[in-house]
Amino acid sequence: MADVQGEQPAAHELRVSVVSADQEVWSGAAKQIIARTMVGQIGILAGHEPILAILGAGEVRITTPTGELITAQAEDGFLSVDHDIVTIVARNASLD
């Protein structure tokens, strides 16, 4: 689990945390997130408007600033974006 408590990400980055009921699964910086909501796919870049979306079945793909791709299973949860802070919340979230 990356610890980003101390460092401030650049303005064009997203701060992401993936949390499940009993722990924080992953947190760190990202430049893009692709998730599947109840009504379809959603792509999130920095500067996205605040949104609260219910996640549907499927994986969440997080691209880190270095281009690394992280996929997480976060079924049955929701996603919130607020001032470039993205929280992916699911009862049973896990990284692949």
Place this chain on the structure above:
Amino acid sequence: MGAQLRVYRQRIKAAQTTKKITRAMELISASRIAKAQARVAASGPYSRAVTRAVSAVATYSNVDHILTTEPEKVTRAAVVLFTSDRGLAGAFSTNIIRESGELVAKLQSEGKEVVYYTVGRKAAAYFTFRRRASEQIWTGDTERPEFSRAQEIGSALVEKFVQPESEGGVNEIHIVYNRFVNSVTQIPEVIRLLPLELIEDDESADGQAFPSYEFEPDVENVLDALLPVYIESRIFNAMLQSAAAEHAARQTAMHSASDNADKLIKDYTRLANNARQSEITQQISEIVGGADALSSAG
């Protein structure tokens, strides 16, 4: 050996054996507090995220949703008690039962019917002994609660909450649990889960108001989906807090039990020494008295 001395020696032995048990329980609880506390901390991000989301939706939407609207007349309220499975934890479970008694008296004076849900064998035993009905009882894992159990309790409560009143549904849900403050203080908390009481903490802590969120698919659906998630997360948090508090309460109780055993051992040792001494004194005076009698007779 004199009869009195034997009794004192038995008591000392008994106190020593008890002390071994209480000391062991104290050490076990002490080691588990840290683990239970770590679990409370680990579940923090989830419950914060959920609470924040629920508060955000509730603040910025004017929809009439069961989660946020205050019913005009409350006829039935559910009360969930979080006690422990095992005893020897001081007033841990008693506090919860007493607090819930006060809450129930208050609810009933407002004309509300109370439906009980209980967690932990102690509450179950209390209810069975008094032939008080409990809608549902969960036992067996108060020391190490799993999220699946919180989900189970949550879905039972939500089901009851969305049921129409005429079919036995409830309009309010209250929970009573011990909150872990530190290893010497555990405070019984009474919280109304539903209808939602907005907690303004998050806003003031962040120093910024909630942004006006877009909702996907729409506000109603988001609230529908958040309702069970919110309830589960609050219940899971209550269970984890209660588990940590239970270990802390047990540690404190067992610590004073060990201290008491020490005191008993000390007191009985004094008494036993006294008894031994007076026995010896008596024997000497008997021998001296006997020798005197013999010599004066001869």
